[in-house]
Amino acid sequence: MKKILWGFILCTVCALAKANTGVAFVHGTGEQSDAFNDYWTGDFVNSVRQGLPNQSNFVVINCDFTQFMWDDRAAGCLAGQLTNFVNSRNITDLVVITHSNGGNVIRWIMSNPTFDSRYPNIINRMRWAYAIAPSSGGTPLAEQVIAGNVFEQSLGFILGFANDAVRQQQPDWMAFYNSTWLLGTAGRPALPRRFWNIVGTDVESSPFDPDSYCGGYTETLALEVTQEFLDSCSDGFLNCSSQEAAGTLWFRDVQATNGREPLNHNQSRRPCFGLDVILRNNV
């Protein structure tokens, strides 16, 4: 698979020799106002953009991804910021880097090009998406979050964190949207642009292993609880099967990271184990 991607990259380099390349960083679930610092960290973004011919050609998206993917505050906001970016900088070769639920929001745009007159222009300028740990098939943890609120819902008070984005990422909900409104999963028409998956496969969370601290130390004790809901192959939040449910596998973490280290769900948006360099070399 990697050979295929390298082939694509070589072809693209030839075909787009005069293209103006830009990179957009699209965050996951949450409402962001400073995703550069709060979601990705400046180290990650600044490292990746070094691979651009013009390092100023990047944008870090700040939208409200607590909403359903189609919501004007989610896909609409993303479309607005991408449109401003490609138009203002005359980007003709857009690489979109997403993390987690950000993959669903860009997939909404790619799957429903007629939903918004801004969408076709974005798709037409896209080279492809690098979807890091995308929640394409949802996660059992979302289901558990929602289930924990059923009683509260029935009593008429709904807690804020059981937001629509979490609701949407329940496995049965994603199965429905993947079969109707979203493209790129098995048996469905392909997306109009490639959606390359980078998959996190494990969580290493020993306090005695310094690698566990990259991207922030992951709560070991609670992982013993949450991992029970997930498959043996997961990044601590998403099963590998979910991350690979749509698009094309680029690589599983241990196939490409320094020291063959796995990337947990937090580490896959940070400069951990050379992920930033891999992306830098492929934008």
Add this chain to the structure above:
Amino acid sequence: MIKLSQKNLLGLTLAIGLATSHGFAHAEKMTLLTPSSNDMTSQALTTLDGIALPAINKSKERVTFSQVLSADATINTAVNQRFVKESRNFQMEISGAQLNAGVNIPVASESAVIRVIPMKNSPQIDSKQLKINTNGRWMNHDEAFATAVNENQLRAAGLESPKNTIAVKMKATPSDAGMMMKSEQGLQSSDRFNVMVFEPNSNEVLKTRLNKSRVVQGETIRVRTRLTNGSKKMAMNNVSAYVMAPNSNVKIPVELKTRNNVAIAKIDTSKMVASAPGLWEVYISAEAEKGQAKTLRSAKVGFAVAPMTARLSGDVDVDLASADNMAFSFDVENIMAGRYEVSAVIYGTNANGDMVPGIMSSTAKWLDANGTITLDVSKADLKQAGLSEPLEVRHLKLKDQTRLSELWSQDSALKM
């Protein structure tokens, strides 16, 4: 050998060829093929006056898009239509009085995860003051639990949880009769807690299947649910179900009939109209007796009900005469103004004579009343994909982008 520089000339040649061989001088009226039983269509529209439906997309601009598909793409519209949910979960609502006295939690397998969520104004449970009894012996925290974590720790690990939630992973092995849980922190009798149990190592599974995950309003969804232990069906002595609308807290009861240890329900969607986007959900709770013990399981499965705002009449104007494009104009009947999209995949015949996908085309526009939506398909794109006649229009869909619902899905729509 085809050269790209001759694209326009070849497109014209293809157009003439298609027009001649099928007798399409200009435009010709066609009728959609008879839908199959797997298709989702509607025969007639009924009034929706006075019903508040979501209004998600009110854009008035006509937008079109086409993409060339890989010839080896396999498109299966039935994919994921019969979602099967397997649950090893159950939940109970218990009182402070019950926890003070000791309450049976019917866990039957090892390493169960138990979350205790205080309901309104009830205090957080102190896991250090919880005791577990299996086989007649009370165990304290360290003996009973492999792990105990709080709300903040759960959140840090990706499981957002209500305020003051605690979670424990069991170390103690439950007896056949489950286990007793008791708190020694002196809870108020009126305190209430939501206890959520997940048994990852249990063979006892509630399997729930919907025959369709999406319907047009008025259709019936069949629910089949059974409790199994390995490959054996368990006798359910109590099973119940209800449906909730998107973003609603109103429970709509569902009648279940049990036969041969399988509970079956028919969900009549004729009165199901939601004012919010999202899925409807059917909730199932099942209980089985096994000697002195019992098994509890609960599950929920989402499904979509599309309010019947529009339909395809079946009339299509097909125009193959243009040198550049083929145009398929679909007649849309609607009873509610909105933004509607028609999409389809144009199949063509490859050099081996196989019918393969060629171009996926979609058009959306605002319709105040009945109208047509036209798909324009580039002949040059079709030729570039190496496809020629005979052609077919497959995977025809009509979507309501204002209410976010799929109204029509037909696998095989036109053959030319």
